Amino acid sequence: MGSRPLAATDERHSVEELEELAFELRQKLLQLCGTYEGAVHIGGDLSAADIFTVLFHYGLNVDPTDIANPERDRFVLSKGHAAVCMYITMAMRGFFSYEGIVETYGQLDSAYGMHPCKVQLPGVEASTGSLGHGLPLAVGMALSARHRGDEHRVFTLLGDGETGEGSVWEAVMAGRSNRLGNLVAIVDRNRQLMTSFAEERVMFEPYPDKWRAFGWNVVEIDGHDMAQLVGAIDALPAPDSDVPTVIIAETIKGKGVDFMERNLAWHAGSLGAADLERALAALNASREKESV
Amino acid sequence: MPVTFTFGEFLGARSVIGSTLAELGDEYENLWVLTPDIGATLVEFRDKFPERFLDVGLAEQACVGIAAGLAYDGNIPVVSGMLPFLSMRALEQVRTDVCYPNLPVKIIGTHGGLVGNGGSTHYAVEDLALMCALTNMTVTSIGDPLMVGEIIRQSMTMQGPIYIRLAVGKKDKVLYEPGQHEVRIGKGIVARDGSDLTIFTHGTTVAQALDAAEELETQGISTRVVDMFTLKPIDEDLILRCAEETGGRFVVLEDHLAYGGLATRIADVLADRGVQLTAFERLGIPQVYAGFGEDEQLRDKHGYGLSATVEAARRVAAAS
Numbered sequence A: 001m002g003s004r005p006l007a008a009t010d011e012r013h014s015v016e017e018l019e020e021l022a023f024e025l026r027q028k029l030l031q032l033c034g035t036y037e038g039a040v041h042i043g044g045d046l047s048a049a050d051i052f053t054v055l056f057h058y059g060l061n062v063d064p065t066d067i068a069n070p071e072r073d074r075f076v077l078s079k080g081h082a083a084v085c086m087y088i089t090m091a092m093r094g095f096f097s098y099e100g101i102v103e104t105y106g107q108l109d110s111a112y113g114m115h116p117c118k119v120q121l122p123g124v125e126a127s128t129g130s131l132g133h134g135l136p137l138a139v140g141m142a143l144s145a146r147h148r149g150d151e152h153r154v155f156t157l158l159g160d161g162e163t164g165e166g167s168v169w170e171a172v173m174a175g176r177s178n179r180l181g182n183l184v185a186i187v188d189r190n191r192q193l194m195t196s197f198a199e200e201r202v203m204f205e206p207y208p209d210k211w212r213a214f215g216w217n218v219v220e221i222d223g224h225d226m227a228q229l230v231g232a233i234d235a236l237p238a239p240d241s242d243v244p245t246v247i248i249a250e251t252i253k254g255k256g257v258d259f260m261e262r263n264l265a266w267h268a269g270s271l272g273a274a275d276l277e278r279a280l281a282a283l284n285a286s287r288e289k290e291s292v
Numbered sequence B: 001m002p003v004t005f006t007f008g009e010f011l012g013a014r015s016v017i018g019s020t021l022a023e024l025g026d027e028y029e030n031l032w033v034l035t036p037d038i039g040a041t042l043v044e045f046r047d048k049f050p051e052r053f054l055d056v057g058l059a060e061q062a063c064v065g066i067a068a069g070l071a072y073d074g075n076i077p078v079v080s081g082m083l084p085f086l087s088m089r090a091l092e093q094v095r096t097d098v099c100y101p102n103l104p105v106k107i108i109g110t111h112g113g114l115v116g117n118g119g120s121t122h123y124a125v126e127d128l129a130l131m132c133a134l135t136n137m138t139v140t141s142i143g144d145p146l147m148v149g150e151i152i153r154q155s156m157t158m159q160g161p162i163y164i165r166l167a168v169g170k171k172d173k174v175l176y177e178p179g180q181h182e183v184r185i186g187k188g189i190v191a192r193d194g195s196d197l198t199i200f201t202h203g204t205t206v207a208q209a210l211d212a213a214e215e216l217e218t219q220g221i222s223t224r225v226v227d228m229f230t231l232k233p234i235d236e237d238l239i240l241r242c243a244e245e246t247g248g249r250f251v252v253l254e255d256h257l258a259y260g261g262l263a264t265r266i267a268d269v270l271a272d273r274g275v276q277l278t279a280f281e282r283l284g285i286p287q288v289y290a291g292f293g294e295d296e297q298l299r300d301k302h303g304y305g306l307s308a309t310v311e312a313a314r315r316v317a318a319a320s
Helices: A015-035 A042-059 A080-093 A098-104 A134-148 A166-177 A207-213 A226-234 A273-291 B013-027 B040-048 B060-072 B083-089 B091-099 B127-132 B145-155 B205-218 B236-245 B262-273 B295-301 B306-318
Strands: A074-077 A154-159 A183-189 A217-222 A245-250 B031-035 B053-055 B076-082 B106-110 B138-141 B162-165 B189-192 B197-201 B223-227 B230-232 B249-257 B279-285
Touching: A015 A042, A015 A080, A015 A098, A015 A226, A015 A273, A042 A080, A042 A154, A042 A183, A042 A226, A074 A080, A074 A134, A080 A098, A134 A154, A134 A166, A134 A183, A134 B060, A134 B091, A166 A183, A166 B060, A207 A217, A207 A245, A217 A226, A226 A245, B013 B031, B013 B040, B013 B106, B013 B145, B031 B040, B031 B060, B040 B053, B060 B076, B060 B083, B060 B091, B076 B083, B083 B091, B083 B106, B083 B127, B106 B145, B127 B138, B127 B162, B127 B230, B127 B249, B127 B262, B145 B162, B189 B205, B197 B205, B197 B236, B197 B262, B197 B306, B205 B223, B205 B249, B205 B306, B223 B236, B230 B262, B236 B262, B249 B262, B249 B306, B262 B279, B279 B306, B295 B306
Parallel strands: A074 A154, A154 A183, A183 A245, A217 A245, B031 B053, B031 B076, B076 B106, B106 B162, B138 B162, B197 B223, B197 B249, B249 B279
Antiparallel strands: B138 B230, B189 B223
């Protein structure tokens, strides 16, 4: 690969370090969910926490001190309701002040809101929140990079429920038709919509086959297995190749907190002080269980 | 190839779009042209800059979203297509992907109004109401085919988005001689001066208003015709000046729903400024799905054709 002027590649973390960062991210998410009085989309934040971690601490070639560098990798958060997970991950990576997020999230004049706004928060790449918009935006950015001969990639994170939106599949066709090997979609396949489980009312399966049928390079992984996440990033085809990649990351909504996992009640919510302790204890217990 | 034309004759606005974009492609290396399968008029640009031309096929939402992605990365994307679909099927992408971050995406298209005889699926009659509602959006509707080129050119240096509405764009009357009027986005054009009343209009009905004014002249009524080609931001000063100079007598004529388009924009200005008119009539499409027919037949059928315009102007001129 050609010259990569940003600092990121020198700072790649080990799988163990990434697991530790993801744990810390989940703690911070729960803290916010405990202190902020309004609803936090905690279920889909926790399902995506490992994905965010591997992106911002491993996969993305970005530099928090150089956010407009044209050669940076782009990241578009298509599942915009996971904004707070992105803010905190980016804060941990040095983009934003974590205290700033905790102190102002969701408040009047804060740049940190429920869905990300690029105008108010430079550093995020796009204003999103309405579902089905991120992949078309990413296609446009990837086309632009391709046209300029840039070597960076454009990543976007979608929820699986979101891929019910027709605009996603319009962009899937456009990505393949324009041979955008520099485009990487990651699907947080947590198998839950807001009010139902996948397959209950909406049949997604055979899900990876749908992407294959559109001609994409399909990578299926366990989205909570950091080694597999790292492996998927390492195995990405060269940005100047012809086929876009989708990483379908099997996840659990609410991952890490037993009473939130696979629980439709925790699409979004708020924890009181007592429940915060309970959630943090559950997160600790979950880690201990997994390390056995 | 430069466009040749003759004043008063007919010219396709579409060919002006094609040649203008091909020309601007040289000047602006970040100019892209995108279309959802409506590219026939864009061949000049496509052939000259194939690497900056994108036909996504039938996918308006992705087309606008991709344009926004290009604009995020410093490009100037022009999305060209049929307005009923760009303004409605892709409305949320226009609003959320383009207007919310205030990106310099140009949306330019045809089939604004009851034109083209495609039936109500293919008439954009609500588009100006929808576009005027969007924060950051500049909204234009162009009748004179040569003006289209000038508007596209001016829009290149605009920071935010713009909507450029045309009728069918295959055969449009050249209304103005080049240099006859200053063309500036946000400023109305006094296409014909007069003192008894003002007809405000835009797009395809400017020619009809001028014909009406001609007819009214023979009846002793002096009619000012204002080509209010920018609906947003609206030229408030010109509206107020016309209220003063033409006896507070207004007719608003448009190939758009009678409520929600230019007439509404003007009525808002008058209400906000506390201006009391002597008479005000709006001519446009009523709340019906208009059916089939040639453009003029439909305008006559739905009460905003040439004779209806003349009659409305006579009533307004006579009002006390």
